[in-house]
Amino acid sequence: MAETKTNTKKDLITGTGRRKTAVARVFMYPGGGSVLVNDVPIEEYFSDLPYQKDGWKRPFNLLDIKPEEAYDVSIKVHGSGKSAQMDAVVHGVSWALANANPDYAVVMRKNDLLTRDSRMVERKKYWLRKARKAPQYSKR
Secondary structure, eight states, X not given: OOOOOOOOTTTOEEEEEEETTEXXXXXXXXXXXXXXXXXXXXXXXXXXXXXXXXXXXXXXXXXXXXXXXXXXXXXXXXXXXXXXHHHHHHHHHHHHHHHHOHHHHHHHXXXXXXXXXXXXXXXXXXXXXXXXXXXXXXXX
């Protein structure tokens, strides 16, 4: 009978990434290189972002790690749009790698990958049409 390796909690590496209202929870296991976002391969999930196709690999590229050979990655992401979700995934993967090895955190910090981008949509104010757009002013 074939033996299947079960991942223990000790093998699990986690990280959380955020951007706008998108939240990505990243779970990494030592393994063969499958990358799933919400149980869909990452290439399919982010297929409408051709300019950012390999954006999620940026933390791995900085560390000269091939994600296909090193880790199985499972990502749960929700909120906001696809572009902000991709940024949240990059942030989450960076934190997971930083949690895996403190030496990686130094490289990530230098390249600004552990810093959360705090820009959010400004709230709408009453009497205004949007956050800052006011009705046209008429003197007479």
